[in-house]
Amino acid sequence: MNNEAIEEDETRVSDCAGRVVLIQDCVETSGAFLLHHLMKRKLSRESSEIVVFVAFAHPFYHYDRILKKLGCNLVTLSQKGRFIFFDMRKLDCLDEVGGGRTKSGLVELFHKIHKAAEVIASPETKICITIMIDDLSLVEVAAQGSSSYVIDFLRYCRTLTTEVGCTLILLNHEDIYSNSEESTLNLELEYLADIVMKAKPLATGLAADVHGQLTVLNKRSINEHGKIKKRIQNFQFKVKENSVEYFYSGSRT
Template identity: 25%
Template sequence: MGYQTLDQALSFKNNLAPLKRSILITDTLLAQGNFLVHHFIVNQIKADKHVVLVGLSQNFNHYLNIGRKLGVNLTVSSQKGYFSFIDGLTSLTINSSTIASTSLLPTAMITPLSITNCTKETLLNFYNIIKKIITTHHASANSNVLLIFDDLSVLIYSGFKVCDVLEFWGACRVLIEKYEGTLISLIHSDEVTGSSSTDNIDFDDEIFIKSLIYKSEYLLSVRGLESGFSRDVSGEITIARGPKNFEKWFRPITLHYKILDNNVQFFAKGFSQGVF
């Protein structure tokens, strides 16, 4: 599976993200939360469930290499119908008439500079691409799907309006609920948005982050240590319920974590033995 100590902390049934729920991962530039994305991908695929990964900041080879370290071959998983990769920034530049060709696995690096038409219509075409993949898979396999955005902040600092991105995200959330799936979004909580007015940068960024927090059931917040660099601890993660979550079984917790070559260990603050 993914990271065993994280599974213990989350206490999700069968170590899978709960259905018809939204999980929001927030991180910072100094403590990035991409390792959590890989955790959910691995658990989903090893349970023979479908993953639709929208790569907005990394190319396919990045996920392929890390997946291999965690015991999953994403190329093989794609051939078996358990994994679909959408090159997000390439998909944003194509017309909806070319949707059928977007399931190919890209090898080129992705750059946010490739987006030149940051309009609501562009996001609508992008939504139709995602919808096509999810509905096609559901019709053939009828299994729960995990939709992951890594990372959604790229749309903001590429020039899309906050209100349009939130509307796009909301449409994806409704789509996922319809097909009994789960939505995971990663965003940078200290990222500067693409607003052209310096007076509105912080305000727009705050609206974007708080809106996603308000609409999510689970919050995973990754940040660096207040004390600064540590050889034994990579950072700190807080696992909490979102405002829409009233599940009494879920226990909020703050843990330290250590990133290793092919694993991530989570442990109680003040300890470094992988226990909590």
């Protein structure tokens, strides 16, 4: 039913090699389930993709437990080399060098990601790589509020999408700024992204059977005539331990 149709759309979203996918959420509705969903798809048995996961928010065992319920064993996959996990929770980017600040932390992190991507993406083996960053707001915290460093870092990461055909999936929070002037990072991100997914709570408040609504904006969707078009879809969701139910608004009683 609806769920299948939406799943199909989602498949198209997840077949997004070389693209930048941005997930935006808020305190009331976490968008982390989308990250888990995409991770599960990338790591499924049918695909041979490799996921490079840069964790700023949660430790490995958090994702391991969640993905186990979704049918992926991250320990086995990381032993096979299909899942590379960088725990960046203690990253402090800014070092004081002779009174001037350097951004060595983020540069080092980019080199790590670049190196991992280059080793995997040899020209003879056409393996798709997905780079996931689980909380961009914490990258900004690590850079002590310097959003320009974060934007620089993301631009560098974006070059990997063309250089080695990586997919970049980013999670950020929409409601962390008290005024619009400070949200330069979010605006920049929306420009960088090819696909933007926004998770929001229902306007009517908290409900036990609908956890929120999702807006997917695909800037480069190809329609039936083969033309590139912007496409926006809205649906609601209910998150479960081993799956997520998607349905169109009003289709559930």
